[in-house]
Amino acid sequence: MTRKDLDIIADWVAPKSRVLDLGCGDGELLVRLAQQKGVSAYGLEIDPEQIQKCVERGVSVVEQNLDKGLANFSDQSFDTVVMTQALQTLRFPHLVVEEMLRVGRECIITFPNFGQWRARWHLAFSGRMPVSDLLPYEWYDTPNIHFCTFKDFEVLCRDHHWRILHRQVVSESPVSAMLKDFLPNLFGETAIYHLTR
Amino acid sequence: MPSETAKSQHHRLSAGSVGLVEPKRHTFPGPFKLACGRVLDEYTLVYETYGTLNADKSNGVLICHALSGHHHAAGYHSESDKRPGWWDHYIGPGKPIDTDKFYVVALNNLGGCHGSTGPASINPASGKPWGPDFPPLRARDWVHSQAQLADLLGIEQWAAVVGGSLGGMQAMRWSLEYPQRLRHCVVIASAMKLSAQNIAFNETARQAITSDPDFCDGRYLEANTLPRHGLAVARMIGHITYLSDDGLGKKFGRELRSGTFQQGVEELVEFQVQSYLRYQGDSFSGSFDPNTYILMTRALDYFDLAREYDDDPVKAFSHACCKFLLVSFTSDWRFAPERSREIADALMHANVPVTYAEVESPMGHDAFLLPNERYEKVFAAYMNNVAGEVRAEVSV
Numbered sequence A: 001m002t003r004k005d006l007d008i009i010a011d012w013v014a015p016k017s018r019v020l021d022l023g024c025g026d027g028e029l030l031v032r033l034a035q036q037k038g039v040s041a042y043g044l045e046i047d048p049e050q051i052q053k054c055v056e057r058g059v060s061v062v063e064q065n066l067d068k069g070l071a072n073f074s075d076q077s078f079d080t081v082v083m084t085q086a087l088q089t090l091r092f093p094h095l096v097v098e099e100m101l102r103v104g105r106e107c108i109i110t111f112p113n114f115g116q117w118r119a120r121w122h123l124a125f126s127g128r129m130p131v132s133d134l135l136p137y138e139w140y141d142t143p144n145i146h147f148c149t150f151k152d153f154e155v156l157c158r159d160h161h162w163r164i165l166h167r168q169v170v171s172e173s174p175v176s177a178m179l180k181d182f183l184p185n186l187f188g189e190t191a192i193y194h195l196t197r
Numbered sequence B: 001m002p003s004e005t006a007k008s009q010h011h012r013l014s015a016g017s018v019g020l021v022e023p024k025r026h027t028f029p030g031p032f033k034l035a036c037g038r039v040l041d042e043y044t045l046v047y048e049t050y051g052t053l054n055a056d057k058s059n060g061v062l063i064c065h066a067l068s069g070h071h072h073a074a075g076y077h078s079e080s081d082k083r084p085g086w087w088d089h090y091i092g093p094g095k096p097i098d099t100d101k102f103y104v105v106a107l108n109n110l111g112g113c114h115g116s117t118g119p120a121s122i123n124p125a126s127g128k129p130w131g132p133d134f135p136p137l138r139a140r141d142w143v144h145s146q147a148q149l150a151d152l153l154g155i156e157q158w159a160a161v162v163g164g165s166l167g168g169m170q171a172m173r174w175s176l177e178y179p180q181r182l183r184h185c186v187v188i189a190s191a192m193k194l195s196a197q198n199i200a201f202n203e204t205a206r207q208a209i210t211s212d213p214d215f216c217d218g219r220y221l222e223a224n225t226l227p228r229h230g231l232a233v234a235r236m237i238g239h240i241t242y243l244s245d246d247g248l249g250k251k252f253g254r255e256l257r258s259g260t261f262q263q264g265v266e267e268l269v270e271f272q273v274q275s276y277l278r279y280q281g282d283s284f285s286g287s288f289d290p291n292t293y294i295l296m297t298r299a300l301d302y303f304d305l306a307r308e309y310d311d312d313p314v315k316a317f318s319h320a321c322c323k324f325l326l327v328s329f330t331s332d333w334r335f336a337p338e339r340s341r342e343i344a345d346a347l348m349h350a351n352v353p354v355t356y357a358e359v360e361s362p363m364g365h366d367a368f369l370l371p372n373e374r375y376e377k378v379f380a381a382y383m384n385n386v387a388g389e390v391r392a393e394v395s396v
Helices: A003-012 A028-037 A048-057 A093-103 A117-126 A150-159 A174-179 B004-013 B139-153 B166-177 B196-210 B213-218 B228-242 B245-252 B272-285 B290-302 B313-317 B337-349 B364-369 B373-395
Strands: A018-022 A040-045 A061-063 A078-084 A104-112 A163-170 A190-196 B024-033 B039-050 B060-064 B103-108 B158-164 B182-188 B256-258 B323-329 B354-359
Touching (some): A003 A028, A003 A078, A003 A104, A003 A163, A003 A190, A028 A040, A040 A048, A048 A061, A048 B354, A048 B373, A093 A190, A150 A190, B039 B139, B103 B139, B139 B166, B158 B166, B158 B373, B166 B290, B166 B313, B182 B373, B196 B213, B196 B290, B213 B228, B213 B290, B228 B272, B228 B290, B228 B364, B245 B272, B256 B272, B313 B337, B323 B337, B323 B364, B323 B373, B337 B354, B354 B373
Parallel strands (some): A018 A040, A018 A078, A078 A104, B060 B158, B158 B182, B323 B354
Antiparallel strands (some): A104 A190, A163 A190, B024 B039
8 A cells, every 4th residue: 555545545434433454465554554544453364474563552453354354243333344455266256245335334445446548558568467576466367356447447336336425536647647637547557435325 | 421410400400490489378358258258267378479569569360270270370489390281381580470579479279189278278167178168269259368468568559460261261250350450461272151062061060079978068078088089070071161173183183092993802902092081080089189179160160250330341341450361262163262352352442452352273262371372472562561561660
């Protein structure tokens, strides 16, 4: 996660609210939210090394396999449920978002934009699936099984009647950062969505 | 060949050991009212301490013991001791519960048989051993007596209350009975209540003891006898449930200790696991009081964290003010990871900070006492933060 992503997410989270971070990694976002927003937050994580980092940072982290769902959380028990850079790795992304909106009043989701020009360029001219810094895996050996573009995601939201409270695109390269506001689906590298029902 | 003294010198001085320790005892004046309604006129607790209490008495860590535990959690009682205290692997300088940072208090619970007042003590009313007349105890009785011990030591608030198994139940009860008196609660391989299967195992163990002819309705001390066989069987049953199928299989398989499967030979075989279990049972039954075993298993059965909170664990934990660390072990089927997950879920819904790690181990329930790299790392990192908090508080 980049600083920009963190800034945007932190902006959308209400002070003192209850936050659940799905796949919280090393707890970077949770530390940030605790410091800046005074939230009471929990991270769910499965990787022992990441959990160790969270414990060292004093983050409340609970070992849980997200593949088994969120059935242990009751309806609307959190203000915001966050999931960063994991949507494309899920077997049923739309069901997970439904679950996030059951457990939380709002959710924040980030994912890499497969419609970004470099991905398009790569597929169009080399005829092969893109492999880059952002998407470093070969197609046959990747956790990323459900890539989508901003436009695809907007359609998904519309079809499921999820309300988009905010949307932001982030680009690291300076040129893309300049152009992303005009043609987000072409120049945005990372999408950050803030949803509710 | 090093001499015996040289060898024991080695363990006494080896890095990571608290070294030689001496149990202390204190008799608390009553009346001490118990959950069952009865009152003890006075009671004695035996305890050990490791490390140094800091100036503002904020670095105390209470160790709550499990079914067969006691006050001797770390270090050695004498130069000739072969084995250290029961949790020596996790308590000592540089260990997860670091005695360079914490003042660690471990006690033998009320009702125990290692020096604290219990069924084997003399009942002042009769001048004879209490035996079966000793009042039944619950986890909360232990917690209240531990609070009196804290008062004695001048500890208003523990940096952490720590326990595994039945000890974890006491730690959780602390968080509800004395929410202001602990900063952290460390609950390892525990549960908010026992399952029917757990109670069934405990009942079988109790039946093994009470059906031993030497049990004498619990008055075996007066009869100058001991239901050793029954207690050994009880321990064997318990021990099986503390290990995993896989763990036992890996350790013993179908290895024979004696005999042969050869046809034409009538001599019975003895499997290694048989002799191991018998050894466990025999050594335990020589050092533990059968009435205490019955009392402790009953306390386990009775425990139900949320009973008085409308059976709602979230409601129960909404009274807690401390932070929690939970650890479970994958092959533990006596206090399965699912039980710890229930605790984590309740804490999250009650908006109480909680960290939960599910540690891979083939060692079953016993894993909480044994070396395990990940367990040590998580435990040490968490306790290190606890120590940091306490230090920060001091410098303010």
